[in-house]
Amino acid sequence: MEALENLGVWGSILIAVVWSALPIVFILLYALVTLYAEMKIAAHIQDRLAYMRTGWHGTLQPFADILKLLQKEDTISSAADRKLFRLAPYVVFMGTYGAFSAIPFSSIYIGSNIDLGVFFIVAVSSLVVVGILMGGWASNNKWSIFGAMRSAAQMVSYEIPTALAILIAVMITGSLNLQDVTKFQEGGIHNWVVFGGPLPLTQKLLLIPFTLVTFIILFIASLAEVNRTPFDLPEAESELVQGFNTEYSGMRFAMFYLAEYANMFLVSAVTVALFLGGWTSPFGSFLSGPVWGLFWFIGKCLLLVFLQIWIRWTLPRLRVDQLMYTSWKVLTPFLFVCIFGVGLILVL
Amino acid sequence: MAAVRAYFNNIWIALTTVAVGMKITFKHLFVPAVTLQYPDVKLKLPERARNRLYVNIDDCIGCDQCSMVCPVDCIIIETIKSTPDQDLGTTSTGHKKRLHVPVFDIDIAKCCYCGLCVYPCPTECIVMTDVYEFSEFDRNRLIYSFSIMTPQDIELAKEKLKKAEEEAAAKKAAATAAAAKAVQPSGAQALKPASPEPGTPEQPGNS
Known part of the structure; x- marks a missing residue:
């Protein structure tokens, strides 16, 4: 922290960027978990199983979903x-x-x-x-x-x-x-x-x-x-x-x-x-x-x-x-x- | 005053019914799922389930009844008569086999799984199995050939039949000629046809 502060303006900018980027890291992680949890909870409320084939109990499904979304064409009518x-x-x-x-x-x-x-x-x-x-x-x-x-x-x-x-x-x-x-x-x-x-x-x-x-x-x-x-x-x-x-x-x-x-x-x-x-x-x-x-x-x-x-x-x-x-x-x-x-x- | 009571009553009902619904869904959260993990776990089919057809060609007597009854014409059968000197054996149900079956094709893509072909079969050789996973990328692969005769076998059978027929025709011609010579005045006997092989009419294989 002190070493960064010694860098002057750039150090404080770096600190600010890292400080402000923390929530987005959290949001991304949380979105992955919630995406999975929502589907699982929905399925079990309806007596189903939801994802079961991507990884253990479908735990890799959110990653697969994101990969799919990244690959999709960005269409504008x-x-x-x-x-x-x-x-x-x-x-x-x-x-x-x-x-x-x-x-x-x-x-x-x-x-x-x-x-x-x-x-x-x-x-x-x-x-x-x-x-x-x-x-x-x-x-x-x-x-x-x-x-x-x-x-x-x-x-x-x-x-x-x-x-x-x-x-x-x-x-x-x-x-x-x-x-x-x-x-x-x-x-x-x-x-x-x-x-x-x-x-x-x-x-x-x-x-x-x-x-x-x-x-x-x-x-x-x-x-x-x-x-x-x-x-x-x-x-x-x-x-x-x-x-x-x-x-x-x-x-x-x-x-x-x-x-x-x-x-x-x-x-x-x-x-x-x-x-x-x-x-x-x-x-x-x-x-x-x-x-x-x-x-x-x-x-x-x-x-x-x-x-x-x-x-x-x-x-x-x-x-x-x-x-x-x-x-x-x-x-x-x-x-x-x-x-x-x-x-x-x-x-x- | 009644309106006020209805207002609070509505709110109370809304809250309690939401609670009831949420209790039910929470209970279901812990009820074991009814899902079957299909390719790994399969549902046991009922005993009389109708799926892919199977023909036990060893028992087929070539009677063509299944092909005739088929509503979508998905069964194609061709037969060659056997000659008297050939013994094709008997089926497991005790019927005597009299016909070669060089072609027994079922186009399972056309099949509507009605099961009508199963009932008329006298030897119970065409049956519906419990196999239902047989999709193919090429439609032609869904035409199943059940015949076990090789092209050489078919050729041989055809030749034998031809020879036997020729012999029979020659015999018949000779017989008619002899009869014409011997019984010239009474011509009635000459019209009687001579059958090439002796057949018992109640056998369905001898149509």
Whole structure:
């Protein structure tokens, strides 16, 4: 580290590059594992076996899939807007990856320890909508534009419950910096915000119903944010072929895919950092430390990702009006009540 | 008030039914898969499964019934009559073989696996087996020839038959000539045909 710093400007640039490239290494590894896990979980829920012939129990299948995607021809339809079409997958991935910079993976690793961490994540991940809309519009295809429109409507609607749920966690922890939010919850499972946070007992007990409801609502809203079933209307393969990425092939399609999986992790990470204690150990000071912190954080996130996959293979897709009903008439009013309740309890 | 109750009731139903569904899928996560790893593990076929045809040519008497009953004409049989001095033996079911079978081809690509050819066979020599993995890259390889006769055998059989027929014809001509000479006044006997080989009519191999 010191030797690099002695190199002056170039050393610090090198450090910055390595520092910022760490999440992408993680995302790629995580995408490989999740790709495999999703297919396996899906298969076993349906009493099937999934991949069995590529390596031991098909463990090499993700690599084979990536190899296939790399070899595929990158087709662009003649009626497409070529520039926007090519740009869209990168915008989507940029939105996701940008948000990763404010995620506290461990007590010693956070891309950028900014004070407006959560706010930054909410703002930057909105770029995903722009990318999806861009891809759908540029494809010049009916399925794509329908998917993109739905995606825009859905993500804009669900950003409100998400933001409100985040606001409740912020009200309790008193900070927008995710590192501070996580440190606030140190000391064991009972100090997590989902169980009222480390507040005096009476306040804590009063808070628990509100925080539990908020946590569930944040999870539901985050499912909608990343277009996962039962909110996968933008993709809806039974109605819209593949939605906004119908026209994409090869590496550009892979980019969308990677962004989707990275997004799943991102929303789980935000939920974990805000409600489930982030990188703190559930057993207080036992098994805590920077490395264990990384383990706990990723473990908790993968648990939520598993929950997302589990829900995907359980529930059917919602209708558009049901989707809007859930957002505006159920989640948002419940969150208003929660904000009022939490505010009252915190003031008293 | 009823609307409010319906609103909360709906939310409650939504949450509980989701929980019920997720419980079921979670249980199934640990139920053993029903998948059979096909090329490694195969499903046991039912006893009367109809798949690839097999002909036990040693038992075939060349009666052509399977070929006639075939709805898609995928069986082609050619026969050569044997001469009285040849003994082709008997089938395992005790039928006497009277015909050479130089061609017994089944175009399995045409076969519709109806199994109709199996029932009329008097010697039960055409059967459906449980083999179903016989795809080929070349369609012609799906024409199965079951005959074991070599071209020389066929030639020999044909020649023998020809000779026997010629002899019979000569005999017949001589007989008619003699009869015409001997029984000139009553001509009725001369019209009786002389068969080249004595056959028993109830044997299906002697059509």
